[in-house]
Amino acid sequence: MMNFSDNKPIYQQISDFICNQILDKKWAEGGRMPSVREIAVLMEVNPNTAMRAFQTLQDIGVVENRRGIGHFVAEGAYDAVLTMKRKEFIETDVPQFIKSMKRLGYNLDDIKGFA
Amino acid sequence: MMNFSDNKPIYQQISDFICNQILDKKWAEGGRMPSVREIAVLMEVNPNTAMRAFQTLQDIGVVENRRGIGHFVAEGAYDAVLTMKRKEFIETDVPQFIKSMKRLGYNLDDIKGFA
Amino acid sequence: MMNFSDNKPIYQQISDFICNQILDKKWAEGGRMPSVREIAVLMEVNPNTAMRAFQTLQDIGVVENRRGIGHFVAEGAYDAVLTMKRKEFIETDVPQFIKSMKRLGYNLDDIKGFA
Amino acid sequence: MMNFSDNKPIYQQISDFICNQILDKKWAEGGRMPSVREIAVLMEVNPNTAMRAFQTLQDIGVVENRRGIGHFVAEGAYDAVLTMKRKEFIETDVPQFIKSMKRLGYNLDDIKGFA
């Protein structure tokens, strides 16, 4: 689940994981999420690291929390995450991908063969 | 040109730049490359950092250093870079791209529209 | 009414609310206050939390508890609350406010315009 | 300088301090700021805590950093901070202050006497 030799920081991998749970409709809006400590145990990570993932998502309004109770998926989180990730994908990932692709002498039909 | 707040290390951004020059046939095999100093000034970067980019490429045989003269694009560099970058692209970039794409509800035909 | 993502503790938000009711003469001295349960339901809060608000006010003599009957606004509560809040206001809130005000380039006459 | 018994978290006190340095024109835009470790020593705080203050400000674009070099006051930081703090002041602090003031039976002319 967790990739410790990835160059991407662990806390970011965790917040990506959370976003994916939301995108995949596994965690519904308004629903309570696993506690920081549960996530930490589940992912074999320090609670601080898990906490940091939640913090990040809280800052952008995807997650809310109630003191002493836990973290919840914010209302509108699905759309927010989808919009954000799509924007990022189209504006950053796609152009970069296309550029590499062309430079390496491939086209989109080749990609179909690899996938 | 240089992105100082990217997560990608600067020396890697430079060596990517160099590889791209080679792939785009802008720097021919056997040709002399700009000096470390020139690169450093051009990219507003510490000479040590520019040096490290050359070093990395030298280690994998893409660049050759003739003492007292300068750095040169190695013979066979074009093929070497192309092969390496293609492998990386197909094994890492493509699968990752496809995964993101699917999660966000797109398919390869959509991508054609964005590109 | 209740702000769950505020830094101010919920029990304090509740006891502030109660004090304000007293200051605004909405709850008279000697009068019976809503039960802990009612408050808890009204504010969508755990009864323990509502209880803690009452407890706090009971400790400083603003609220009295008659066992089996309920909570009452203590005699002299109005003056007590007013004095306490005024002291707090003048010693803490005012200096802080003035400091921020000056740093942001405003003066008290500007404030009149905003109010 | 640092208030450990304040209810406000230390890392926030530090980022407030930094904002104030900028507002007071003590740290100019584009200038290099003390390193995380220097701040930590200066404020007698753990480097992690100092780091967190910078992170917060980086997230809102007031601070920039160059890897391996240090943190810098971002271009436009002065205006950004001033605007942000003013907005906060006018929309949150002032109404709250006025409300408390009125409830406690004071008016703005009284405040002049206290200040």
Next chain:
DNA sequence: GTGGTCTAGACCACT
């Protein structure tokens, strides 16, 4: 030297 991430573990306030 710089920032950045992570762990381990403590302590606190809140519900």
Next chain:
DNA sequence: GTGGTCTAGACCACA
């Protein structure tokens, strides 16, 4: 039980 803050200290990559 929950989240939140903080410390101490380690390790890493980068310039």
